[in-house]
Amino acid sequence: MRDNGAVLTEYPAIALYLATSNPEARLLPQGPDRLAEALEVTDYCVATLHMQGFSRIFRPANYAPSEADHPAVKAKGEEIFSKGLGVVDRALAGKDYVAGDYSFADSALFYVSFWWNGRLKKDLPANVAAHYARMNARPAVQRVLRDEGLA
């Protein structure tokens, strides 16, 4: 909820809004191509890795009405997630952050990495693992994890 009382929804829109309205934080990639890169990865992390992959793992009942099918749903969720993470991993080659420099897109990759590695204890592919380590070293990330009781 913003200062004028208006509520903004949808992760990528909220992230872009925060980046655009706080230019001093330098979270907004410069130029349409870098911005597209950042939005593209944010969108993929949220709508595919999270909403297609993790949602199957965490809430299989939303997908298959029969409880006997839940393990299959979870397995499909893991497959979607790990294939998708592979795509992001290749796109990260040679880069420290998703759009080159640090931007609003990096915390989207961070949260799905956190779920996969932090919660499910699964391995991250090499470039994503390096990104995750970089994120965990950031003071802002450390403050958030502490505040949310996740540290």
Added chain:
Amino acid sequence: MKLHYSPGACSVGIHVVLEEIGKPYELAPVALKDGAQHKPEYMAINPKSKVPALQREDGSVLTEWPVIATWLAKANPQAKLMPTDPEGEIRCLEMMDYVCGTIHPQGFTRQFRAANFTPTEADLPKVVEQGKALAAKYFDTLEKTWKGGTWVLPSGYSVADAALFFVEYWATRRSGMTLPPKLDAHLQAMLARPAVQRTLQQEGLAA
């Protein structure tokens, strides 16, 4: 510029955007029915195995519907397909994200690819029904929160209308659903647009 698409898939919305812009572009069909999206030839273009994918002049491929639409709108400001003020832009992105991230995959993918949700054949109809119920709920939410006039954003026609168009089209042409009044009027207004008519004709879809 080349649009990788499948007739009647959500790529139809990006096709509309390209027609609205009016500059030359190529169409490259991907036969989803034959599983072409999972074959190495297409995966070399888009490893995510989905449409739409936009191959740009510099050879790079852009994916994710809302991002393709945003890039096209920003690269073609003369077409006035996205608000230029920060608030307008963000509301446009919010709407596209809702359509592409929620209405499409939660409502319609359940109806069109129920087997992606459950392996049990006897449960397929339940998944389809759940999809329809969700789609109806999402449309109801949009109807109640509609801030625009004819077009979904108060600022006027935008890429967000092309997004809403494809789920409205599916709802009425494929699911046998009835849309609430504002959305129904919106669909009719879209169908009256020459760019939409050209798109449907090019894709061999009924108007």
